[in-house]
Amino acid sequence: MSAAPGGSSAGPRLAALERAPRADARERDADYQAVFVGARRAELDELLTRYPTKMAALLPALWIVQDERGWVSEPAMAEVAAMLGLTPAYVKGVVTFYTMYHQHPVGKYFVQVCTTSPCNVCGAEDVARAFLQHTGAPDLGATSPDGRFTVIEVECLGACGFATPVMINDEFLESVSADRVPSIVGALK
Amino acid sequence: MGFPHKSHPRENTVLSKHFGDSDALTLSGWRNRGGYRALEQALALEPAAIVQMVRESGLRGRGGAGFPTGTKWSFMKPGDGRPHYLCCNADESEPGTFKDREIMRWTPHALVEGCAIGAYAIGAETAYVYIRGEFTEPLQRMTEAVRDAYAEGILGKNALGSGKRIDVHIHKGAGAYICGEETALMNSLEGRRGNPRIKPPFPAVAGLFGQPTTINNVETLVAVPHIINNGAEWYKAMSFGNPKSTGTKLYSVCGNVRRPGNYEVDMGFPFKEFLYDLCGGPLPGRRFKAIIPGGSSVPIQTIAEAEATVMDYEGFVAGGTMLGSGGVICIDDAQCMVKQIARLARFYAHESCAQCTQCREGTAWTTKIMERIEAGQGTAADLDTLLEIADNMTAKTICVLSDSCAVPVVSGINKFRDEFEAHITQRRCPFRPASTAAAVAA
Numbered sequence: 285m286s287a288a289p290g291g292s293s294a295g296p297r298l299a300a301l302e303r304a305p306r307a308d309a310r311e312r313d314a315d316y317q318a319v320f321v322g323a324r325r326a327e328l329d330e331l332l333t334r335y336p337t338k339m340a341a342l343l344p345a346l347w348i349v350q351d352e353r354g355w356v357s358e359p360a361m362a363e364v365a366a367m368l369g370l371t372p373a374y375v376k377g378v379v380t381f382y383t384m385y386h387q388h389p390v391g392k393y394f395v396q397v398c399t400t401s402p403c404n405v406c407g408a409e410d411v412a413r414a415f416l417q418h419t420g421a422p423d424l425g426a427t428s429p430d431g432r433f434t435v436i437e438v439e440c441l442g443a444c445g446f447a448t449p450v451m452i453n454d455e456f457l458e459s460v461s462a463d464r465v466p467s468i469v470g471a472l473k
Numbered sequence: 474m475g476f477p478h479k480s481h482p483r484e485n486t487v488l489s490k491h492f493g494d495s496d497a498l499t500l501s502g503w504r505n506r507g508g509y510r511a512l513e514q515a516l517a518l519e520p521a522a523i524v525q526m527v528r529e530s531g532l533r534g535r536g537g538a539g540f541p542t543g544t545k546w547s548f549m550k551p552g553d554g555r556p557h558y559l560c561c562n563a564d565e566s567e568p569g570t571f572k573d574r575e576i577m578r579w580t581p582h583a584l585v586e587g588c589a590i591g592a593y594a595i596g597a598e599t600a601y602v603y604i605r606g607e608f609t610e611p612l613q614r615m616t617e618a619v620r621d622a623y624a625e626g627i628l629g630k631n632a633l634g635s636g637k638r639i640d641v642h643i644h645k646g647a648g649a650y651i652c653g654e655e656t657a658l659m660n661s662l663e664g665r666r667g668n669p670r671i672k673p674p675f676p677a678v679a680g681l682f683g684q685p686t687t688i689n690n691v692e693t694l695v696a697v698p699h700i701i702n703n704g705a706e707w708y709k710a711m712s713f714g715n716p717k718s719t720g721t722k723l724y725s726v727c728g729n730v731r732r733p734g735n736y737e738v739d740m741g742f743p744f745k746e747f748l749y750d751l752c753g754g755p756l757p758g759r760r761f762k763a764i765i766p767g768g769s770s771v772p773i774q775t776i777a778e779a780e781a782t783v784m785d786y787e788g789f790v791a792g793g794t795m796l797g798s799g800g801v802i803c804i805d806d807a808q809c810m811v812k813q814i815a816r817l818a819r820f821y822a823h824e825s826c827a828q829c830t831q832c833r834e835g836t837a838w839t840t841k842i843m844e845r846i847e848a849g850q851g852t853a854a855d856l857d858t859l860l861e862i863a864d865n866m867t868a869k870t871i872c873v874l875s876d877s878c879a880v881p882v883v884s885g886i887n888k889f890r891d892e893f894e895a896h897i898t899q900r901r902c903p904f905r906p907a908s909t910a911a912a913v914a915a
Contacts (some may be wrong), residue, residue: 343661344644347606378664382648401728443571444570
């Protein structure tokens with residue numbers, strides 16, 4: 285979801301995202317390989333039976349794209365639009381609303397550290413700092429030079445009793461303290 | 474069983490009885506624990522009889538608003554010739570709340586059964602469970618439970634051999650707190666941006682796909698099979714005597730507390746005993762300073778207010794706050810209230826859908842001013858400005874996200890004004906070492 289305009293505190297974090305590799309990694313239309321073929325097409329066809337409209341399969345379809353490609357490129361948005369009878373602009377409007385769809389490539393390991401208040405009072409900011417320090421990611425939202433790690437602060441992960449929860453791709457880690465971070469990162473390298 | 478702690482003898486574990494018991498995850502394990510008997514019974518009843526039973530039980534919505542569930546269900550008119558839908562709100566994102574996560578993680582079949590009974594009661598053939606995208610483990614457990622329930626004929630076109638069709642589908646969200654607001658949830662399910670809708674029309678008239686729809690929280694729906702099995706009177710009796718608040722409630726306890734986790738107690742439990750005995754009280758050498766008892770959107774209580782509070786819908790209101798989602802956030806005397814309220818404001822600014830000006834601008838301004846005060850750059854006029862902005866953010870927007878941002882600011886300034894003033898007069902955060910404060914200010 286887009287942060288409020290006007291330079292709120294989210295400003296520096298968005299600036300960091302801008303520095304992520306974008307243009308050179310963007311898929312060019314001519315080279316684009318369709319996602320929805322074979323098993324992926326069958327998966328989408330099954331999804332479509334669950335809803336009375338095609339549009340309702342949009343979020344699930346975008347999840348399939350991200351699962352397959354690691355992010356949702358503009359050509360992929362156009363493919364999804366064609367599959368569901370929507371316009372690419374409409375699909376982009378939806379993609380940009382939801383924080384979990386990556387609009388540019390991210391590191392092999394996408395690290396999300398919850399720093400909302402319940403975790404914040406338990407030292408979550410130290411955990412986020414430790415991940416930056418040990419992964420080599422230069423800033424929140426930016427990817428480490430070796431392309432392996434992107435670290436972000438995330439809003440409430442809904443596991444506040446297990447402060448600090450950290451998501452690394454689809455792995456959900458509980459009760460992470462700053463001193464556990466080196467071994468967690470070490471195991472990924 | 475308790476999870477992650479053993480159940481306390483003063484708990485009444487109805488919904489959380491099988492937390493931590495991995496045998497309860499499987500369909501056969503769940504059936505051995507009495508699972509799906511309530512659905513079988515329910516399918517032999519008229520839908521109206523189920524609605525009446527739930528109404529008599531006094532069950533109220535556990536997602537935050539506390540609306541009587543049976544009454545909500547009664548708005549769905551049977552035989553109107555239109556498709557009806559049930560949506561289960563499993564987008565649990567309210568800071569401090571993690572009960573639905575544990576329900577789905579340990580007892581996924583309880584929710585499948587609750588959804589099936591709820592769908593039947595409101596004349597729906599289809600229920601969608603909208604689970605937030607970050608809940609990878611609950612998503613997996615729920616997907617497996619639904620798959621197994623179909624394989625055994627519990628769900629599908631002939632649910633439990635009743636001749637009635639009940640479909641349950643899992644729908645994965647994609648990262649948006651606002652999709653826990655019921656009309657935003659429906660928009661998101663339809664494949665739209667998660668912008669809340671103006672009410673009326675209410676969901677029971679024109680909801681999901683424009684059809685009559687009921688949206689219920691996870692905890693509400695998992696209570697229903699117990700009501701069917703044991704009766705409305707049994708459910709009503711689980712209370713400390715207030716007939717308006719009945720049944721058990723799951724509270725998620727987090728923050729600066731010895732034993733964070735989920736606790737289930739009867740409505741009306743004394744909050745003081747809950748905080749100090751069940752949850753173990755504050756960390757060694759610390760004192761509780763503030764409690765946010767119902768998720769981050771309810772007014773902050775001082776510890777003195779919390780200690781005098783009774784834990785039910787009316788009790789929390791009498792204590793100057795709300796039961797909300799039951800997410801109890803404990804804040805001790807080592808924490809800076811200004812910093813934490815600033816952090817909450819930033820949360821709401823991040824999560825605003827930006828439809829309404831008061832919310833889009835108000836959450837951002839509030840965040841800027843709060844962070845300025847925390848950095849030691851606030852002025853005396855800032856407190857009045859914050860309160861004025863909060864006033865403009867309250868009861869003026871399509872949904873209550875804007876109000877929710879104003880709530881901690883107003884209650885924080887009213888109850889912890891000395892901390893705000895100390896930041897302004899000392900030109901630094903008194904909770905940080907002087908060198909750190911200077912670095913932040915620079």
